[in-house]
Amino acid sequence: MAVQQAPNHFGRLVCLVAFFLFFHSGYSTFEHLSYLKAVDGRESGLPLDITIELLASVALFGLGIVLVADDFKEILMETEMAKQSIESLDARPSFYSFNHRGRAVFKNVILKDEM
Amino acid sequence: MVNAAKVLQDLRASAERKPDVVVRLGKPLIDSGAVLKLDADAWLVYEQVAIAALDMGDDALALKCIQALETKFPGSPRVRRLQGMQLEASGKLAEAGLIYKAILEEDETNVLASKRQVMLLRAMGLPSEAISALVKYLDINYTDFEGWLQLADLYLDELMYAQAAFCMEEVLMLQPQNHIFHLKYAEILYTQDNFQLALKQFCRVVELCRDHVRGLYGIKMCASRLLKAAPSKDAAAATSHEDLEAMDLLATERLIALYGAPGAAAESSKVAATKWIEIQ
Numbered sequence: 001m002a003v004q005q006a007p008n009h010f011g012r013l014v015c016l017v018a019f020f021l022f023f024h025s026g027y028s029t030f031e032h033l034s035y036l037k038a039v040d041g042r043e044s045g046l047p048l049d050i051t052i053e054l055l056a057s058v059a060l061f062g063l064g065i066v067l068v069a070d071d072f073k074e075i076l077m078e079t080e081m082a083k084q085s086i087e088s089l090d091a092r093p094s095f096y097s098f099n100h101r102g103r104a105v106f107k108n109v110i111l112k113d114e115m
Numbered sequence: 116m117v118n119a120a121k122v123l124q125d126l127r128a129s130a131e132r133k134p135d136v137v138v139r140l141g142k143p144l145i146d147s148g149a150v151l152k153l154d155a156d157a158w159l160v161y162e163q164v165a166i167a168a169l170d171m172g173d174d175a176l177a178l179k180c181i182q183a184l185e186t187k188f189p190g191s192p193r194v195r196r197l198q199g200m201q202l203e204a205s206g207k208l209a210e211a212g213l214i215y216k217a218i219l220e221e222d223e224t225n226v227l228a229s230k231r232q233v234m235l236l237r238a239m240g241l242p243s244e245a246i247s248a249l250v251k252y253l254d255i256n257y258t259d260f261e262g263w264l265q266l267a268d269l270y271l272d273e274l275m276y277a278q279a280a281f282c283m284e285e286v287l288m289l290q291p292q293n294h295i296f297h298l299k300y301a302e303i304l305y306t307q308d309n310f311q312l313a314l315k316q317f318c319r320v321v322e323l324c325r326d327h328v329r330g331l332y333g334i335k336m337c338a339s340r341l342l343k344a345a346p347s348k349d350a351a352a353a354t355s356h357e358d359l360e361a362m363d364l365l366a367t368e369r370l371i372a373l374y375g376a377p378g379a380a381a382e383s384s385k386v387a388a389t390k391w392i393e394i395q
Contacts, residue, residue, distance in 0.1 A: 078292055078294070078324065081293055081294060081323070081324070082294065082323070082324040082327075085131070086295055087131045087132065088129040088130055088131040089293055089294075089295040090264070090295050090296075090299075091129075091130040091131055091132060092261045092264060092265055093132075094226075094227055094230045094231075094261060095230055095233070095261065095265045096132070096200070096234070097203075097234045097237060097238050098169055098170065098203050098204035098238070099238050100170075102134065102171060102172065103171070103172035103204065104172065105172075106134075106135070106172055
């Protein structure tokens with residue numbers, strides 16, 4: 001199982017800021033459109049500040065995601081295999097047999113939570 | 116609870132046999148009925164916990180799981196196979212055999228039931244019958260590497276190394292990227308005194324899995340056996356004396372480095388291992 005990386009707090013903060021910018025630009029667009037409707041203007045396109053805000057949020061999102069994402073996994077099958085244990089690589093679930101000591105040993109054992 | 120379901124799913128994927136973990140995590144899920152929240156996965160959990168419970172001798176839990184599956188999928192061969200396994204676990208081998216036979220009479224291509232029949236014969240103490248049943252099964256399903264592995268195991272129980280080595284060759288054809296199978300093959304060859312080929316296979320293990328300790332030990336053992344033995348007649352096929360010495364040296368170096376890595380082993384076992392490696 002993959003080792004969990006410590007979460008990157010800076011990256012998460014960047015993502016959060018980017019999200020607020022994105023949300024705000026969306027809200028501003030809505031406001032701008034309703035304003036246009038109110039004054040019955042025929043202007044098309046968005047004001048420059050909203051466009052800039054939107055592009056900045058996209059750029060920040062890109063940066064944040066890169067920071068937050070885990071390390072890449074190996075593309076080679078061998079390296080993934082090397083991480084697995086001999087028990088899972090040599091397991092044969094359809095050939096289980098039950099004449100082993102487990103049934104006798106664990107019959108009266110109450111399993112406790114070890115974690 | 117979400118965590119337990121995740122662990123159970125990982126165990127299903129990796130196929131590791133850890134019945135204690137499965138029962139400890141799965142029993143509360145099933146007793147509280149929380150398992151039904153997992154939708155389609157619930158039935159897989161029931162099956163997994165049933166088999167684990169049989170392993171642990173918790174027959175009541177196994178019965179509960181199998182009954183739940185029976186009400187959901189009445190007459191399904193997969194559930195009937197579980198019932199057969201339950202009979203097997205409680206020692207009623209003949210009755211289990213009847214169930215598998217009935218499944219196979221309805222559908223002779225049922226892979227799971229034919230595999231169970233093999234293990235049933237083995238449990239009955241009839242290894243040669245188990246082998247011939249498995250050979251018959253592999254005649255039809257020759258791409259099933261699990262079957263070949265099991266056949267190799269059965270042959271090894273009977274000390275038939277040549278046949279086991281053949282089975283492992285088949286496994287390697289089907290799963291060439293798995294270093295454990297190469298290791299198994301190499302160890303069978305070593306047992307057969309075929310050190311030349313075993314050395315090559317141990318090298319393959321280390322190639323596939325960097326610094327594999329068992330593989331490195333294998334290289335060392337093969338190299339020292341070959342160095343002690345008289346030079347073989349077909350010198351062209353054999354590895355040269357210098358190469359063997361170099362491989363031996365390299366394996367020794369890697370082993371000592373591996374045991375010397377911080378946190379790899381306790382101090383006492385480190386000393387013992389290093390001493391043993393050096394005198395070899």
